[in-house]
Amino acid sequence: MKDNNNFDGPLTRRSGMTSGGHGAKLRWIIITIIGLGVLILLAVGGTYLHERSDFSAKDLKSTKIIEFKVPQGANAGMIGQQLQNAGVIKYASAFKNYVDLNNVNNLNAGYFALSPKMSIATIVAQLQKPGALTPKEGMLQPGFVLMREGENAAQFAQTVAKQTKFSAKAWLATLNDQAYLQKLAKQYPDLLNSAINAPTRYKLEGYLYPATYDVRNAKTPADITTQMVAKTNQVLQPYYADIKKQKLSVQQILTLASLVEREAVTPHDRGVVAGVFLNRIDDKMTLGSDVAVKYALNTTKTNLSIADTKVDSPYNLYKNQGFGPGPFNSPSLTSILAVLHPIDRDKKYLFFIANLKTGKVYFTQTIQEHDALNAKLVAQNNNTK
Known part of the structure; x- marks a missing residue:
């Protein structure tokens, strides 16, 4: 019994020493993790603060002119994010911060010609001016066409004639081409079933979603139309049930x-x-x-x-x-x-x-x-x- 007690004692002590060692290691790991977390938070916070205060131009050497649309009712946060997405500015947060710091409350809706070489101060100044009601045709590169909101097919046909190798007449013909329409209707039945047999001037009037389209690879006028109808279907897809x-x-x-x-x-x-x-x-x-x-x-x-x-x-x-x-x-x-x-x-x-x-x-x-x-x-x- 004594031998057993002597034997158990050292084991218990060693066991205690081992537990203490694990505890120290665990505390060290926790402290390390916390320390790393603090460093990461400081780094992220520093980056965020830097972005918010960086009002400089995205690219002083840029020669791009980007036509930017400010929608009706858009706030500074929305505009900043759209400017960043369009490649005009580096950080959306910097735009929002500049507007807040300077108490800017008169940003206008419309179309604006902006550039990545503009500082945020310059961009804000531009957006305080009246925006154009429609995009400028001259800003489109050859091979790109723009269907404006509220524009009809006959008006857009003139854009096709200016920006592509196809005539206005050739493109307008696609809007009433029965064989082509039947093919589209099979592809987009939810969209076009009520349009095909309607007694309209152009069967696809209203089904050409207003947007800019890259048609450099269009081999026929119908290739342009197909792209536009596909865009309309994409936009309406979430609303067919409604x-x-x-x-x-x-x-x-x-x-x-x-x-x-x-x-x-x-x-x-x-x-x-x-x-x-x-x-x-x-x-x-x-x-x-x-x-x-x-x-x-x-x-x-x-x-x-x-x-x-x-x-x-x-x-x-x-x-x-x-x-x-x-x-x-x-x-x-x-x-x-x-x-x-x-x-x-x-x-x-x-x-x-x-x-x-x-x-x-x-x-x-x-x-x-x-x-x-x-x-x-x-x-x-x-x-x-």
């Missing part, structure tokens, strides 16, 4: 969206305008859209005459009830979503009018309110001339 819930066809959604695109500017106004159109359809009223009449007349003039609104055309939505034959232009996703999720329908607005000088859109429920407001706006604008 369209079915509305119990409207894609053709009807895009038709209303094309009107909304040209009748209002801000996302909110577009949502309310979409509600007005849907309310008028429910009440069996004509849509009374100038956009539709201008398409019928192939004109871009600002003011229409009474005679213009009486033109005999299925596209004249002053005379014809319903949606009309089909889209009048290529609407943006903002306008499409406005139709899918209209605003203030419960207010029963049936009329709207825009002040062409300020861009503000007013909504009314009755024709009497609408006429009175119209007279008031005309008087105000005449007095400010």
Whole structure:
């Protein structure tokens, strides 16, 4: 028994010494990990602080001119991220920090010509100026084409003629080529089933998503069209279920969206305008859209005459009830979503009018309110001339 006690004692002591050794190692490992974590946090924090304070140009030697669009309603954080994604600036966080530090609150929407050789201060100064309503054609390189938001097929055909080896006529022919359309419809049935047999001027009007396309490898005019239709399908893919819930066809959604695109500017106004159109359809009223009449007349003039609104055309939505034959232009996703999720329908607005000088859109429920407001706006604008 004594021998056993003597034998157990040293073992227990050695065991205690071993446990202590492991504890020391464990403490050392924990301390090391914490230390490394602190160093990493300091490094990350230092990098972040450096990025936030780096207001210098991305590339002083750059010769690039990048056309950059600031969307309506975009905040500084969104703009900064888009500038970084476009290759204009190094760090989105630096742009946001500069704007905050300088209390900049008047960044404008529109198109701007920017360059990586510009400092953030210069870029912010540029964005405080009025943005262009449309991109500049001259900024496109040969082999690239731009379909603008709210542009129609005939207008875009001129871009094709300028930027590619194909004529406007040859490209427009693809929009009504039945064999080609049937092939596309099989590939994109959710998108095109309601468009193929519609009595429209161009079957694919409205199905050419507004974007810039690289068509340097296009061997035929149809190669351009295919790329544009594929883009439209990609953009609409997440919303086909919503369209079915509305119990409207894609053709009807895009038709209303094309009107909304040209009748209002801000996302909110577009949502309310979409509600007005849907309310008028429910009440069996004509849509009374100038956009539709201008398409019928192939004109871009600002003011229409009474005679213009009486033109005999299925596209004249002053005379014809319903949606009309089909889209009048290529609407943006903002306008499409406005139709899918209209605003203030419960207010029963049936009329709207825009002040062409300020861009503000007013909504009314009755024709009497609408006429009175119209007279008031005309008087105000005449007095400010």
